[in-house]
Amino acid sequence: MNYQITIKKAxxxxxxxxxxTSEDYIKLLEKFDYPDAGDADPATLKELLFMAISDFEPKDxxxxxxxxxxxxxxxxxxxxQVSNDMLLDKVCEEYPEIGLHATLFHINQLLFKAYNGTxxxxxxxxIECSFEPLEEESEIELTKESILKLLNNGLSGSNLIKRLFxxxxxxxxxxxxxxxILWEVRSTDNSNFTIITxxxxxxxxxxxASEFEGILEIALDVE
Structure with missing residues (x-):
């Protein structure tokens, strides 16, 4: 199935x-020995957490x-091991289990901002983009897998996904x-998408390329 792909913004x-979430901040504040976190103004929770975190050694x-x-x-x-490595390298990019990369990113950035570096x-x-089928045949629901395949023609040959896969x-x-690889895909109409990776x-x-065509075929099951 042929698609017209438009990259609107990246x-x-x-x-x-x-x-x-606020619930996350409250639970973390408790773990960082901040009392009565649940009584704090929700708008201040993030800054309170940063202050509480900064009282600890980065590794701890x-x-x-x-x-x-x-x-x-x-x-x-x-x-x-990961807590040690995080101080030296971008573990959220290098950890062998790529399914943990997204969560490691969020943890890393929370700590990065709490310590203003370190x-x-x-x-x-x-990426904000759209995928429009060029045929009148039935439109299929796009998955993370099909989205990556459709993006292929608009990506540089040096792109890591293209090189590894x-x-x-x-x-x-x-x-x-x-x-x-794709952390989050949002769409309300199966045409316009916001992709986070x-x-x-x-x-x-x-x-x-901001506009290009892609071909999507249904993947075969390989035993």
Whole structure:
């Protein structure tokens, strides 16, 4: 199925608004020994958390934040290792399990801002785009996998996704990694989309065309 793809806007951010909720801030404040956090003005919770975090050593703060968000995914030894690595490298880009990259990004950036540096500054890419089918045949619901495949023709050959996943990006093959590569996909009409991913995977400089065509085929199940 042929599509016309239009990239309306692509930009870089160092924080995804709305990821951390007031409930998150209150629970984290309690873990950082701030009493009666639930009685605080919701508008002040983020700044209160930053102040509470700054009273801790960076590595200890990283352990607390990692345990809060990833205790079901990482064991104690892994959390200790990641907390060390976070001070030196962008773990949210380099960790072997790419399914954890998004959460590690949010933790990293919370700590980066709380300490006004200290932790490496990671970035995310937000793309606003549209996918319009060129045939009159029935429109299918676009998934993260199909969106990445359709973006292929508009991306530079140096793009990391294209280099690491050339076959699933260009051939009729399953691409399960797409679920982790694209952190979030928002759409109300299956035509206009907002896509959020890591700058590591897809930077705005990787986009070499604002309008292009793409072909989408249904991926075959491979045993």
């Amino acid at each position: 930009y870089t951010v160092d924080e995804i608004e709305g990821y951390w 703060a990283a352990v607390i934040a990692l345990e809060y968000k990833l205790s079901e995914n990482l064991n104690e030894g892994q959390i200790q 932790f490496p500054n990671a970035k995310a890419t937000i 050339d076959l699933p990006m260009t051939e009729n093959l399953p691409f399960p990694e797409a679920e982790a 890591s700058e590591y995977w897809l930077s705005k400089e990787d986009i070499i």
